[in-house]
Amino acid sequence: MPFATTDDAVRAWVRGWALSRGAAEPAVEPWGFTVDVGLPLPREVARHVLPAADETTVRKITENTAAPGVWLKTFVPPETLQAWLAPGWALAGGPGFLMSVPLDGPAAAPGSLARGYRLTGWTRGGVTRAVVRAADGSFAARAQVAVTGRSAVVDQVETHPAHRRRGIGRVLLRTLADTAARAGSTAAVLAATPDGRALYESAGWRVLAPLTGATRVAPDGGA
Structure with a gap:
């Protein structure tokens, strides 16, 4: 495995993605990262990335984020994330994979x-x-x-x-x-x-x- 852990790969991806897209430097949060992307609606205004998502954290973030254009990125299957989302949120972008x-x-x-x-x-x-x-x-x-x-x-x-x-x-x-x-x-x-x-x-x-x-x-x- 080219990275010591999947968490290391996630951190590398967040940093590199922000650089690649000309986004702000990722801000470290207790649960992961927030990246200001800065694109107007209907595109991405900002994103939260959770290296180790759990139901409590996802529910808290989605219940307290009311602005459209905010994305959540997790490393769990679609059906798992779907069950954790607060009302007003929906899966987006289709299924994907982190690869190295x-x-x-x-x-x-x-x-x-x-x-x-x-x-x-x-x-x-x-x-x-x-x-x-x-x-x-x-x-x-x-x-x-x-x-x-x-x-x-x-x-x-x-x-x-x-x-x-x-x-x-x-x-x-x-x-x-x-x-x-x-x-x-x-x-x-x-x-x-x-x-x-x-x-x-x-x-x-x-x-x-x-x-x-x-x-x-x-x-x-x-x-």
Whole structure:
């Protein structure tokens, strides 16, 4: 396991995610972290992350948070979190997984893209972004990695439907893992959707815990 405990992986993910998204530095709470994200409704205003969620804590937080746009992130299955939520809250974002992989050092080569594709990348403020374009210059895929010392967070992995099953995602993952390893990271972590899980597992990532979100429902019924 690249992290000593799942809790260590969660802490690394929170720090790296905040850096990757340009959010505020995570504020430490007795039960975990609060991150000011700062996006307007209907997107995410802030999030609470509970590394070790329990019914009492979840109930207390959701009973005392009335503002829409606040999210809760936990590492329990959806059915468990659903039963703990106070009225006015709902599961959101779909089921997910916290995954990790060891970084054993810079690879000899990240692999090559299929003919016609071109990868470009840039680094700014501790975040490296990589974009793949097709031969006509159109968007094919993207991903980014935030390096926070000995750990790194891979984020915003997306492949256009028309360009899937061509090995682009694996090349992006290897490229970003190599970037993080060269910067001194020894392990990486990410949040995966069910669709993305297969790609990550094929690249050597393993599931550490379920990842389930919920948000306060707006008065009009939207999140």
